[in-house]
Amino acid sequence: MTLADVTSFEVRASPPVKLLVERVSKWFRTPRASVQALDNINLAIGEGEFICLVGPSGCGKSTLLDIVAGLTVADEGRVLADDRVVAGPGRHRLVMFQDPALFPWLTVFGNVMFGLKRNPDLTRKQRRETAAYHLKLVGLEKFSKAYVHELSGGMKQRVALARSLAPDPRVLLMDEPLAALDALTREQLYLDIQDIWARRRKTIILVTHNVREATCLADRVFVMSPSPGRLRDEFRIDLPRPRDVNSPEVAMIGSKIMAALKGHLSISPEAIE
Amino acid sequence: MRRALVVVLFFGGLVGLWQLATVSGRWSPVLLPPPLAILDYLWGALRDGTLLEATGVTLYRLLIGYLIGIAIGLPLGLLTSTSDYFEDTVGALALGLQTLPSVCWVPLALLWFGQTESAMLFVVVMGTMWSMVLATDAGARSIPPIYARAARTMGSEGFDKWTRVILPASLPYVVSGMKQGWAFAWRSLMAAEIFVTILTGFGLGHLLHYGRELSAMDQVIGVMVVIVAIGLVADKVLFSPWERFLHRRWGTGLK
Numbered sequence: 083m084t085l086a087d088v089t090s091f092e093v094r095a096s097p098p099v100k101l102l103v104e105r106v107s108k109w110f111r112t113p114r115a116s117v118q119a120l121d122n123i124n125l126a127i128g129e130g131e132f133i134c135l136v137g138p139s140g141c142g143k144s145t146l147l148d149i150v151a152g153l154t155v156a157d158e159g160r161v162l163a164d165d166r167v168v169a170g171p172g173r174h175r176l177v178m179f180q181d182p183a184l185f186p187w188l189t190v191f192g193n194v195m196f197g198l199k200r201n202p203d204l205t206r207k208q209r210r211e212t213a214a215y216h217l218k219l220v221g222l223e224k225f226s227k228a229y230v231h232e233l234s235g236g237m238k239q240r241v242a243l244a245r246s247l248a249p250d251p252r253v254l255l256m257d258e259p260l261a262a263l264d265a266l267t268r269e270q271l272y273l274d275i276q277d278i279w280a281r282r283r284k285t286i287i288l289v290t291h292n293v294r295e296a297t298c299l300a301d302r303v304f305v306m307s308p309s310p311g312r313l314r315d316e317f318r319i320d321l322p323r324p325r326d327v328n329s330p331e332v333a334m335i336g337s338k339i340m341a342a343l344k345g346h347l348s349i350s351p352e353a354i355e
Numbered sequence: 356m357r358r359a360l361v362v363v364l365f366f367g368g369l370v371g372l373w374q375l376a377t378v379s380g381r382w383s384p385v386l387l388p389p390p391l392a393i394l395d396y397l398w399g400a401l402r403d404g405t406l407l408e409a410t411g412v413t414l415y416r417l418l419i420g421y422l423i424g425i426a427i428g429l430p431l432g433l434l435t436s437t438s439d440y441f442e443d444t445v446g447a448l449a450l451g452l453q454t455l456p457s458v459c460w461v462p463l464a465l466l467w468f469g470q471t472e473s474a475m476l477f478v479v480v481m482g483t484m485w486s487m488v489l490a491t492d493a494g495a496r497s498i499p500p501i502y503a504r505a506a507r508t509m510g511s512e513g514f515d516k517w518t519r520v521i522l523p524a525s526l527p528y529v530v531s532g533m534k535q536g537w538a539f540a541w542r543s544l545m546a547a548e549i550f551v552t553i554l555t556g557f558g559l560g561h562l563l564h565y566g567r568e569l570s571a572m573d574q575v576i577g578v579m580v581v582i583v584a585i586g587l588v589a590d591k592v593l594f595s596p597w598e599r600f601l602h603r604r605w606g607t608g609l610k
Contacts, residue, residue: 151508173510183505186605187523196519200510231606249509 100285101127101150101253106159107310108145118310119145123159125304125313130283134296134303136339138347142311143289147255150287151177164252173200176251178259182238184230190241191217191226197249216244219278236267240274247282256288260295269327272298276324293343297336298327305339307346315342388573393580396573405562410581413544413558416472420479421540425533428484432491432532433517442492449488457482457543461550470553475544482543483536490532494525527605530597537593541586 103125110117119142127133135143148154150161152171161168163175171177176197184193194213198204204212217223220240230238239259246254260268276299279286290296296303297319305315317339321331370390376382377389384392400406435446460481461474468474498521506520522529548560559578566574602608 153504153507171504171507171510173508175508177505177508179501179505181499181501183499183501185502185520185524187526196506196511197509200515229604229606231604245509 098129099126100129100131100164101125101287102162103127103146103150104159104162106146106149106156106161108142108149108154108157120149120156121310121312123311123313127285127287130285132279132286132288132299132301134288134290134300135306136290136293136296136303136343137306137311138291138308138343141306141308143306144257145311146306147177147257147287147289150253151175151255153177173197173249174251175253175255176246176249178239178242178246178254178256180258180261182230182235182242184238184241184245186230188230189226190222190228190230190233193230193241194226194245194248197245201249212248212250213244216248217241219247219281220244220274234267236263236271239263239271243271243275243278247278247284251284253285253287256286258290259288261290261292268295272327273324275299280323293340294327294332294336297321297332297339298325303339305342305346307343314346315339317342385570386572388576392573393577396571396577397580400562400574400577405557406581409557409559409562409578410585412556413548413560414585416475416479416556416558417540417544420476420544421483421537423476424480424483424536424540425487427480428487428532428536429491429529431484432488433495433521435488436492436495445488446492449485449492452481453485453489457539458546458550460543461547464547465551470551472553472555474551475547475553475558478543478547479540482539486539487532487536490528490535491525494528494532495521497528498524526597527601527607530594530601533597534590534594537589538586541582545582 103123106120106123107118108120110119123146125133135146137143145154149156150163150168152161152168152175168175184190185196188196191213194217195209198209198212201209214223214226217226220243222237222240222244225233225237225241230241233241242259260271263271272295279299288296288299293303297317300319303317303319304313305317306312307314317335319335321335325332373390377384377387397406431441431445431449434441435449436442457478460478464474464477468477502520502524503516506516511520544558545560545563548558549564552561552564559582563575563578563582566572566578598608
């Protein structure tokens with residue numbers, strides 16, 4: 083595995099487009115009403131880019147992630163991953179959910195192996211080595227034989243991260259994976275994620291409602307507004323990495339993004355819960 | 356140690372009360388034989404081979420019928436949990452027939468199969484299958500949808516998803532369904548054996564039945580003791596390992 087020794091300058095100069103979201107719209111129809119969840123979303127994400135989608139609850143950010151993952155079908159528009167139309171879920175675009183969604187009938191190691199076992203190109207040995215490597219990457223190599231219920235919330239989410247990274251997905255989709263964790267664990271994971279991203283250069287889309295989190299992690303932050311869900315602003319974060327979520331620079335940019343977020347909310351106050 | 360003592364005291368006390376009741380002379384020893392008479396019968400039946408043979412015949416019927424019941428019930432339960440059509444048809448049928456005491460199948464089984472092994476198996480299968488369908492169905496429906504979503508994004512679809520995710524995820528329900536199915540299988544087989552004489556094999560139920568015919572209460576109670584003992588042993592051998600496995604993996608039931 084060669085770690086990309088591309089300088090960040092080159093990546094930014096002409097990143098090949100990895101993911102293309104084209105004119106995606108989505109409605110949720112109930113017997114009573116039809117709610118538009120997403121309205122004409124266009125997004126181009128480069129290889130190795132870290133993108134954050136922020137917005138209030140109900141702005142459709144998770145729906146957008148589901149559509150990119152192939153778990154939900156868009157009513158209009160399409161998603162291209164590596165120039166191929168996304169028709170369903172697959173192991174090239176792995177998803178990390180807010181719930182770690184680890185399987186209790188498997189050990190920690192078995193959970194990390196799950197995605198690897200679905201890749202027919204790997205040998206048994208390669209699978210085991212890859213799983214062990216990724217458990218080490220998240221610092222849980224000592225817990226490979228543990229059961230899921232024996233882990234803390236932060237450890238579970240680390241296992242989920244290892245499980246998502248191990249099959250070497252082209253794109254990693256994260257749906258508020260840190261929202262349910264306590265602040266200390268979360269800050270540790272910010273550092274872990276930055277470290278892993280620096281080493282593996284995955285294309286990542288992270289959905290969050292935490293503006294500081296987005297600023298700390300992303301190359302670009304997109305602000306969404308609800309009813310219907312729209313992409314409103316784009317912020318490019320040029321701070322050097324690794325970033326500290328408590329640093330004044332992150333706080334300053336975060337408050338700018340927060341102001342934008344609130345600005346959109348005042349347009350449609352009925353969306354506030 | 357203390358717990359073992361409590362157990363010994365409890366059961367010893369029960370047998371003691373029983374012994375007292377027989378000594379008191381209020382009840383005829385024909386109706387209420389003393390505990391020693393039961394042991395005497397069991398020892399005799401064990402020595403002349405009738406007890407072992409009857410136990411063998413009964414367990415064989417039970418196991419075969421039970422396994423057939425699970426083999427049919429489990430996939431049917433998975434089907435009813437996914438498909439509306441199966442839910443409305445097979446699911447409703449299972450719900451209805453599960454409430455039917457399985458002894459009600461005995462007359463039908465007799466007419467269809469005659470006094471044969473098939474009649475016995477049929478009753479056992481009917482007793483097991485429907486509760487297995489319902490338990491599997493409930494299990495598959497109770498799985499957090501997030502498991503299936505995570506599995507799909509990791510490339511697990513179709514048959515792989517069913518055998519590697521849905522089935523293991525519903526294991527806690529499936530095991531308790533299997534346990535319930537075992538109890539139902541026992542009940543239905545005993546009912547069938549007590550009602551019907553089968554020439555090809557003389558089971559525990561028959562032994563019980565003829566004990567009554569001959570007014571040999573020591574035989575009746577002795578066979579009942581054997582049935583209870585088999586139930587306890589089966590629970591330890593068949594289900595305890597599964598339950599321990601579930602408790603260890605799921606982290607449930609820890610004290």
